Amino acid sequence: MSDTPSHAPVRSIMPKWVRGPQDFVGGIALMAIAVFALWASSDLQGMHGFSFGAGTAPRMFAGLLLGLGFAVTVVGVVTEGAHLATYAWRGPLFVSLSILSFSLTIRPLGLVVSAFASFMIAALGTPETRWRETIIVGICLTVGCSLLFPYALGLPLQLFPRFLVQ
Amino acid sequence: MADLFSNLALGFGVAFSPINLLLCLIGALVGTLVGVLPGIGTIATVAMLLPITFGLPPVGALIMLAGIYYGAQYGGSTTSILVNIPGEATSVVTTLDGFQMAKQGRAGPALAIAAIGSFFAGCVATVLIAVLGAPLTKLALAFGPAEYFSLMVLGLIFAVVLAKGSVLKAIAMIVFGLLLSMVGSDIETGASRMAFNIPELADGLGFATVAMGVFGFAEIIRNLDAGAEMDRDLVQQKITGLMPTKKDLKDSFPAILRGTALGSILGILPGGGAVIASFAAYTLEKKIAKDPSRFGRGAIEGVAAPESANNAAAQTSFIPLLTLGIPPNAVMALMVGAMTIHGIVPGPQVMQKQPELVWGMIASMWIGNLMLIIINLPLVGIWVRLLRVPYRLMFPSIVIFCAIGIYSINNAPVDVVLAGAFGLLGYWLIKHDFEPAPLLLGMVLGPLMEENLRRALLISRGDWTVFLTRPLSAVLMATAAFLLVLALLPSLRKKRDEVFVESET
Numbered sequence: 001m002s003d004t005p006s007h008a009p010v011r012s013i014m015p016k017w018v019r020g021p022q023d024f025v026g027g028i029a030l031m032a033i034a035v036f037a038l039w040a041s042s043d044l045q046g047m048h049g050f051s052f053g054a055g056t057a058p059r060m061f062a063g064l065l066l067g068l069g070f071a072v073t074v075v076g077v078v079t080e081g082a083h084l085a086t087y088a089w090r091g092p093l094f095v096s097l098s099i100l101s102f103s104l105t106i107r108p109l110g111l112v113v114s115a116f117a118s119f120m121i122a123a124l125g126t127p128e129t130r131w132r133e134t135i136i137v138g139i140c141l142t143v144g145c146s147l148l149f150p151y152a153l154g155l156p157l158q159l160f161p162r163f164l165v166q
Numbered sequence: 167m168a169d170l171f172s173n174l175a176l177g178f179g180v181a182f183s184p185i186n187l188l189l190c191l192i193g194a195l196v197g198t199l200v201g202v203l204p205g206i207g208t209i210a211t212v213a214m215l216l217p218i219t220f221g222l223p224p225v226g227a228l229i230m231l232a233g234i235y236y237g238a239q240y241g242g243s244t245t246s247i248l249v250n251i252p253g254e255a256t257s258v259v260t261t262l263d264g265f266q267m268a269k270q271g272r273a274g275p276a277l278a279i280a281a282i283g284s285f286f287a288g289c290v291a292t293v294l295i296a297v298l299g300a301p302l303t304k305l306a307l308a309f310g311p312a313e314y315f316s317l318m319v320l321g322l323i324f325a326v327v328l329a330k331g332s333v334l335k336a337i338a339m340i341v342f343g344l345l346l347s348m349v350g351s352d353i354e355t356g357a358s359r360m361a362f363n364i365p366e367l368a369d370g371l372g373f374a375t376v377a378m379g380v381f382g383f384a385e386i387i388r389n390l391d392a393g394a395e396m397d398r399d400l401v402q403q404k405i406t407g408l409m410p411t412k413k414d415l416k417d418s419f420p421a422i423l424r425g426t427a428l429g430s431i432l433g434i435l436p437g438g439g440a441v442i443a444s445f446a447a448y449t450l451e452k453k454i455a456k457d458p459s460r461f462g463r464g465a466i467e468g469v470a471a472p473e474s475a476n477n478a479a480a481q482t483s484f485i486p487l488l489t490l491g492i493p494p495n496a497v498m499a500l501m502v503g504a505m506t507i508h509g510i511v512p513g514p515q516v517m518q519k520q521p522e523l524v525w526g527m528i529a530s531m532w533i534g535n536l537m538l539i540i541i542n543l544p545l546v547g548i549w550v551r552l553l554r555v556p557y558r559l560m561f562p563s564i565v566i567f568c569a570i571g572i573y574s575i576n577n578a579p580v581d582v583v584l585a586g587a588f589g590l591l592g593y594w595l596i597k598h599d600f601e602p603a604p605l606l607l608g609m610v611l612g613p614l615m616e617e618n619l620r621r622a623l624l625i626s627r628g629d630w631t632v633f634l635t636r637p638l639s640a641v642l643m644a645t646a647a648f649l650l651v652l653a654l655l656p657s658l659r660k661k662r663d664e665v666f667v668e669s670e671t
Contacts, residue, residue: 023599045355050628052620054352054354054357057616058360062345064344068337071334075332091386095386095586095589096589099383099585102570103580103586115569125561126390133559141567155220
């Protein structure tokens with residue numbers, strides 16, 4: 001993960017006393033997760049006698065995470081550290097959309113349509129995409145997967161849209 | 167001793183059946199194929215290919231998965247040498263001298279030595295597994311819940327100490343993983359925990375789902391960031407003269423021996439694994455070399471030692487899994503996932519109840535290594551051509567392949583969405599310099615730890631000192647505490663950082 005600490009002069013939105021924004025934000029986020037987990041497991045039964053209830057271990061780990069998150073935050077305040085890395089929007093957005101479209105369409109539309117459409121959406125994730133070759137590769141991949149998963153591996157995948165099959 | 171031979175004979179009998187040989191071959195080939203692709207590490211490879219083993223019988227599935235694992239390992243070193251892109255973390259150090267050798271037109275010998283070193287290490291490690299397997303299993307039977315819990319604590323601490331970067335953040339990631347493992351149903355009471363009434367979460371988060379997210383999808387997204395910067399300065403000249411010279415062999419032989427020894431030891435330790443083994447082997451070679459300045463300029467020992475070490479470690483890391491049922495690293499954690507899907511609970515019982523499974527897998531490792539050396543040297547040309555496939559075409563294919571893979575585990579679209587969410591989480595973790603590997607390890611060990619903690623406390627009637635009063639458990643806990651203190655000491659920290667910095671220069 002060598003590219004993580006980007007040393008580009010990022011406009012800092014952090015107050016001056018935060019010396020390592022990367023750890024500071026990371027620690028706070030961990031604490032937030034821990035608090036969320038504490039809330040989510042608050043309705044579970046705790047210790048009774050000396051046997052654990054369902055909620056004991058989750059709360060224990062959440063408590064630990066809260067403490068560790070706090071420690072990471074403190075490290076972010078006290079020691080000089082990396083700036084916040086810059087996020088790209090294009091890759092994450094289209095890869096997520098592609099995954100989402102796959103999961104929404106695989107049941108009703110079947111593998112062929114779903115895989116091809118998601119391939120095209122994922123390809124939007126980079127400006128370098130050249131459409132003609134992408135379409136060709138997309139078709140090849142779809143055909144390959146349609147042969148590999150249901151036939152060669154015997155997995156129960158539906159290939160074509162439901163309304164066509166019935 | 168007689169046991170050992172009869173066990174091995176049983177194993178080879180299983181592994182040499184035509185169908186298992188074929189599965190081993192396919193596994194090694196596919197593993198290499200995916201391992202060669204830059205940006206997809208061993209963990210992602212195994213996670214990605216996990217679904218294709220579902221339809222197989224358990225022995226075949228495990229043999230194939232093991233093949234995929236060391237195939238991926240070997241594929242990573244091929245790209246390190248030829249194009250200076252380590253396919254995985256384990257082959258980062260191989261780039262230092264391997265790529266220099268390739269530039270000098272000695273790619274052939276470098277690849278050959280890497281393969282020979284790996285094969286030798288594989289042979290030694292296979293024997294080691296066979297020898298250590300039975301006695302360790304006996305030891306495992308003496309373990310009670312308190313010992314198991316302490317052992318897992320020790321393993322996690324090892325993972326932290328040997329991981330790259332901040333100790334504190336690595337521990338935080340482990341605890342985060344433990345917390346994630348709590349999602350789902352409680353083992354004893356069956357109460358639904360943090361599942362928010364989502365039926366797909368009732369069984370907990372799948373390892374494969376999380377692994378594919380934080381390793382597969384997150385890596386893709388991160389590589390897209392880098393975008394056009396990912397230029398690949400390929401070694402364009404033809405690879406001629408595959409065979410190493412006599413001098414090469416003479417130079418590299420002791421290095422292979424040392425690498426194998428170091429790798430075997432580090433592999434057995436929980437949390438250790440192949441990455442640290444290759445770094446340590448390289449550092450050792452550099453330390454004891456008569457002329458350390460040759461390193462980084464194409465010294466053949468700099469390829470031989472780390473390659474042998476990572477392969478040895480990759481294989482010996484099966485020992486804790488097969489004997490104690492405790493996965494020492496993230497890849498082994500995925501193997502546990504695969505075993506569970508096939509209804510096998512890893513641990514000492516497996517070795518006794520299903521010897522053909524365990525010994526078949528061990529024997530197939532040796533066969534797999536032999537296959538790697540036979541198939542890969544002639545196929546180097548094809549692997550190089552594969553690298554010329556531009557990333558803009560490769561990444562959508564990987565996304566789709568992963569998506570289909572996750573979907574096919576449970577036929578659940580929600581799993582795909584979850585993996586996507588974990589992909590974004592993984593991207594965020596990378597951006598904040600949190601390592602995802604300890605997270606996965608924590609997630610796998612979570613339920614085991616909880617169960618053993620509960621049992622230990624129940625048996626001791628709520629007495630927390632049980633972990634310190636039982637001698638074996640106390641030793642394990644003391645070792646863990648000692649290691650943690652060591653890791654936090656400034657002097658050792660500096661050394662540890664040095665080892666890792668070396669890889670980035």
